[in-house]
Amino acid sequence: MTQPKTLLDKLWASHEVLKRDDGVSLLWVDRHLVHEGSHHAFAKIAARGLGVAAPHLTFAIVDHYAPTRERSRIKDPQIAHMIETLRANAKRHDLKLFDLHDPNQGIVHVVGPEQGLTLPGLLINCGDSHTSTHGAFGALAFGIGATEVAHVLATQTIWQQKPKAMRITVDGSLGAGVTAKDIALTWIARLGTGGAQGHAVEYAGSTIRALSMEARMTLCNLSIEGGARFGMVAPDEITKSYIKGRPYAPKGSNWEKATTAWDALVSDNGATFDIDVHIDASEIAPTVTWGTSPEQAMPVTATLPDLTEQDHQTREALEYMGLKAGQSLAGTPIDQVFIGSCTNGRIEDLRAAASVLKGRRAKVPGLVSPGSQLIKAQAEREGLDKVFIQSGLEWAASGCSMCVGMNGDLVQSGKRCASSTNRNFKGRQGRGARTHLMSPAMVAAAAVTGEIYDVRKLLSEGEI
Amino acid sequence: MKDKQMTKTINGIAAPLPLANVDTDVIMPKRFLITITREGLGDGTFADLRFDTAGGQRQEFVLNKAPWTQASILVVGDNFGCGSSREHAVWGLRQLGIDACIGTSFAGIFYDNARKNGLALPVVSPATRDALLQFANDARAGEILIDLEKRTISAGKLSEPFEMDDATQTSLIRGRDDTLDSLDYAGAIRDFEARLNNEMRIRVFK
Secondary structure, three states: OOOOOHHHHHHHHHEEEEEOOOOOOEEEEEEEEEHHHHHHHHHHHHHHHOOOOHHEEEEOOOOOOOOOOOOOOOOHHHHHHHHHHHHHHHHHOEEEEEOOOOOOOOOOHHHHHHHOOOOOEEEEEEEOOHHHHHHHOOOEEEEHHHHOOOOOOHEEEEEEOOOOEEEEEEOOOOOOOOOOOHHHHHHHHHOOOOOOOEEEEEEEEEHHHHHOOHHHHHHHHHHHOOOOOEOOOOOOOHHHHHOOOOOOOOHHHHHHHHHHHHHOOOOOOOOOOEEEEEEEHHHOOEEEEEEOOOOOEEOOOOOOHHHHHHHHHHHHHHHOOOOOOEEEEEOEEEEEEEHHHHHOOOHHHHHHHHHHHHHOOOOOOOOEEOEEEHHHHHHHHOHHHHHHHHHOOOOOOOHHHOOOOOOOOOOOOOOOOOOOOOOOOOOOOOOOOOOEEOOOHHHHHHHHHEOOOHHHHHOOOOOO | OOOOOOOOOOOOOOEEEOOOEEHHHHHHHHHOOOOOOOHHHHHOHHHHEEEEEOEEEOOOOOOHHHOOOOOOOOOOOOOOOEEEOOHHHHHHHHHOOOOOEOOOOOHHHHHHHHHHHOOOEEOOHHHHHHHHHHHHHHHOEEEEEEEOOOOEEEEEEEEEEEEEOHHHHHHHHHOOOHHHHHHHHHHHHHHHHHHHHOOOOOOOOO
């Protein structure tokens, strides 16, 4: 009998061109996604006189520097230059470009799945740490640096040491108002931001099976915040029904062949994992970060770490965030909100936020930037844009926007932002900015109350 | 380049940077990413720790104090280099004159980026790291010596082993170039591509 294999084993073996004596594998890359930040890599291959090995497997997307307002005239010449450079590289190497005015433009980790470029069984690379998102389809997807991007461009392969296998099993039903974002922040708070370092995380269990593709993407996206370059979920009927009919998805007899092959993409019974973690879904509450690392997260009902257990790390984080040890997290006044990003900028996220905002006024200003222009159009067909605008929030175009602030959408120094994004690092949303990560519904609850607020209380009032 | 001189040891003054989870946004703030060239990234490295908002030096930050202004080694907290994949963080550290960061654990993408730019990341036990932090804290302690070949760190009376995978060790000592290596395997790559199973790895269907 053959040794039971993990999903990671199967995906790895099917992409391994060769393995060097020192244990490092050369892997074939099925999809390579590039963005404005990839220019160093293009410069590197140009300097060596190399071309792009597989232009038909390389897709360029404007997202990191995409203006979310006034797109027809980019005011900042440096931003315009970054976008122009991507256009020039895409043209030179004959790459499909999702440009600023393309109705399919959006954040790379939203557009890939939306277009059907992301499929089960593929190896997907992008020069962005949140590439783990695509693992939600049962793909081997991981973020890489600029030198590695150049290598993939030149060879359509990548050198990589096989990670260890880790499984996070979540069973049971999530409570009302509890989302994939809360599952992720809960395990990261429990295991630490380096807890899954060196591992590929496979998410399993009844809770994960019940999640939509959007929610699975949120979960896999945040794997990197727990130290895992890879997050993955075995494909199932939910995966197939999401993919079917998308522009780049297989069609006709290819669809039949593909889906049959995808059915084999599961961890075998008895496969062993280096780390096995179990979480009971009923224990997960709406979760909010209080500090400057995603591991500094707690249920919205909890109080900030006590002075007696305070260490240097905690003290420093509380100081930066302008919070006091021992005080309750809920009730902390906020200055603004942001809804968007590759973590939580999908249609389901916008619907969840809009359901809280409907018929209410936001007490603080805020920005809503959909994950793609297609999501923006869909939201507008559903009337969600009107809900956001009538509540007092700004409705903008798609891009990485205020998650990383490269396009100029920044939180000012000292301001506190309730944000549906992925990183609460010092200065992430702007120098001196204070970020509290939470689900889109929790961001909406913060908007209408002007403070960090348990969205379940609004639910129990029966007003949603 | 393959014929470059081999780097077997790294020595220099070490600066203590004990905070855990130092992310690449802190190592290289985003405002320094919007350049088409790699020049000048040394100024951006730890910019918000080194300089105040007016651009003045923060005297309390270790790299602004003698003798650590001359540091070429950092002794760092757990999970150093987490967050964004920006290789600028590594380029910036190199341009600031940093040859090695010694710590207990490093984020995966940062670790790979470091290897490709000759930044050594020796992994030590928490006890060794703490001892090295103590050593680095002493302004008169002198230099630390990292022997890449023997995988040992010497600091005063201390001599401790460190971990480093074989591939990384070889890359650092020989300055291995992955792209050149892979071009040598072009035949194997093309063979693999030809054998691609369409059902498993659907190409692009329009």
